[in-house]
Amino acid sequence: MDKFYTRWQAGQARGDASPLAETMSHNAPMAKLPLALASLVLVLGSASCGSPPSPVPSPSSEPTPSPTAVPTPDAVAPTVTTQDPAAGGLLDDAGITVSFSEPVRAVDGASFQLTSEGGVISAIVSLDPDGLGATLKPDVTLSFATTYTVTLSGLVHDLAGNRLARTSWNVATTNRVSFAPGTYTGYQFGDSPAHLTALKRSTLTSPSTATASAWQTMDDAGYLLIDAGIWAGYWVHGEPDGTALDDLTAALPGLPACDYVDLPAARTAYGQWGTTVLDTVFQLPDGYVPPDLVDTSQAGLNGSYYVRAIAQEDLAAMIEAAGSAGARLAVQSAYRSYAGQVLTFNGWVNQSGYAQALRVSARPGHSEHQLGTAIDFKTVGGIAPWRYADWATSTEGAWLAANAWKFGWLMSYPKGSSALSCYSYEPWHYRYVGRTTAAAVHAAGVTLREWLWSQGYGVH
Numbered sequence: 125m126d127k128f129y130t131r132w133q134a135g136q137a138r139g140d141a142s143p144l145a146e147t148m149s150h151n152a153p154m155a156k157l158p159l160a161l162a163s164l165v166l167v168l169g170s171a172s173c174g175s176p177p178s179p180v181p182s183p184s185s186e187p188t189p190s191p192t193a194v195p196t197p198d199a200v201a202p203t204v205t206t207q208d209p210a211a212g213g214l215l216d217d218a219g220i221t222v223s224f225s226e227p228v229r230a231v232d233g234a235s236f237q238l239t240s241e242g243g244v245i246s247a248i249v250s251l252d253p254d255g256l257g258a259t260l261k262p263d264v265t266l267s268f269a270t271t272y273t274v275t276l277s278g279l280v281h282d283l284a285g286n287r288l289a290r291t292s293w294n295v296a297t298t299n300r301v302s303f304a305p306g307t308y309t310g311y312q313f314g315d316s317p318a319h320l321t322a323l324k325r326s327t328l329t330s331p332s333t334a335t336a337s338a339w340q341t342m343d344d345a346g347y348l349l350i351d352a353g354i355w356a357g358y359w360v361h362g363e364p365d366g367t368a369l370d371d372l373t374a375a376l377p378g379l380p381a382c383d384y385v386d387l388p389a390a391r392t393a394y395g396q397w398g399t400t401v402l403d404t405v406f407q408l409p410d411g412y413v414p415p416d417l418v419d420t421s422q423a424g425l426n427g428s429y430y431v432r433a434i435a436q437e438d439l440a441a442m443i444e445a446a447g448s449a450g451a452r453l454a455v456q457s458a459y460r461s462y463a464g465q466v467l468t469f470n471g472w473v474n475q476s477g478y479a480q481a482l483r484v485s486a487r488p489g490h491s492e493h494q495l496g497t498a499i500d501f502k503t504v505g506g507i508a509p510w511r512y513a514d515w516a517t518s519t520e521g522a523w524l525a526a527n528a529w530k531f532g533w534l535m536s537y538p539k540g541s542s543a544l545s546c547y548s549y550e551p552w553h554y555r556y557v558g559r560t561t562a563a564a565v566h567a568a569g570v571t572l573r574e575w576l577w578s579q580g581y582g583v584h
């Protein structure tokens with residue numbers, strides 16, 4: 125196999141375009157460029173490696189092939205591809221790859237340079253032995269979600285002398301988190317230099333690809349910073365290439381069937397009001413009485429009903445907005461104690477029988493009304509909302525169905541979802557979960573029970 129070699133020499137100004145003139149210049153002085161090109165060898169195409177035979181036979185005693193041994197190229201200028209900046213990547217150890225569309229050679233001293241906004245980045249350049257490209261390995265770890273520029277200086281052309289069309293290319297490190305839709309643990313960290321203390325831990329669901337803008341290690345674990353969407357500001361476990369780890373979805377048991385059993389609900393601390401899963405299965409302790417109940421008159425509604433103070437501000441804003449839209453809302457029922465729910469449920473049993481009561485009312489301990497964050501609304505001056513064929517077709521019911529989520533309130537038992545929500549359609553029953561959660565549930569298009577379960581909130 126006879127090959128010939130061309131050395132690319134940084135800083136060596138030659139006007140000779142002949143590749144043979146470049147042969148074996150081992151001792152040429154190196155320019156003080158960041159890339160140690162003088163130690164790199166570019167092997168151009170060989171006539172005996174699957175290429176057509178040389179039209180001009182070379183003497184067997186002559187080890188150096190003639191220029192005519194080089195395959196005849198076309199008249200098209202070579203082009204260059206690098207990684208697609210939009211696709212990101214480049215945070216592994218592979219380095220940045222520059223690929224030519226056909227073999228090229230350098231005439232003048234040619235060098236690759238890697239730069240960022242901060243200036244030149246030292247890198248080791250490996251030239252492809254077939255003259256088809258090069259790989260740059262930076263001496264430093266590249267930053268996350270950053271665009272770098274690769275510049276090739278010097279005269280470079282293909283074997284027919286067609287000059288390279290471009291000599292500068294942008295490449296980018298990854299900035300996309302490859303979140304499969306699923307459930308992950310999100311973290312927020314304090315301002316301490318080490319960022320070692322997780323201030324907030326929250327399971328979150330990513331319905332689609334999320335964008336991350338940073339990656340760093342803390343306590344020997346890597347984290348990606350989500351910078352867009354409702355989870356912006358959270359960190360999740362992930363790899364520097366943007367792959368999120370710890371998808372919790374597979375670890376979650378499926379949504380329980382709506383059996384009539386009594387299991388203690390998870391997350392029943394008073395501060396966990398927005399994430400407590402209550403259904404026919406899980407219940408609150410009978411002594412669960414929110415400490416901050418306030419009269420609904422404080423939110424511009426009829427009084428002598430109670431709701432937790434944490435919901436009061438958004439409730440007032442919602443009632444005001446509804447009023448401006450001509451929807452005159454009143455309270456049918458709000459907070460109910462465990463003992464109060466005993467009376468309510470028994471009332472339904474007496475009226476409709478036990479089987480029907482189970483579908484329309486919660487057994488004691490299972491009601492969201494005991495949380496102090498649920499309200500049954502009605503129309504001012506109107507009859508009980510469940511006496512309507514569908515209260516959601518009233519001005520008030522329709523306004524709530526369309527707008528309540530914007531104020532942190534969700535219809536717990538939407539139409540056609542009783543197998544998932546565990547209760548019949550109740551267009552009047554709304555639960556406050558806060559604006560962030562409400563927006564997430566609304567965007568997910570699922571019932572609150574499904575969403576809370578998907579977040580892992582239902583699991584002890």
Ligand SMILES: [Zn+2]
Pocket residue numbers: 493498499500552553554
């Ligand atoms: Zn209700």
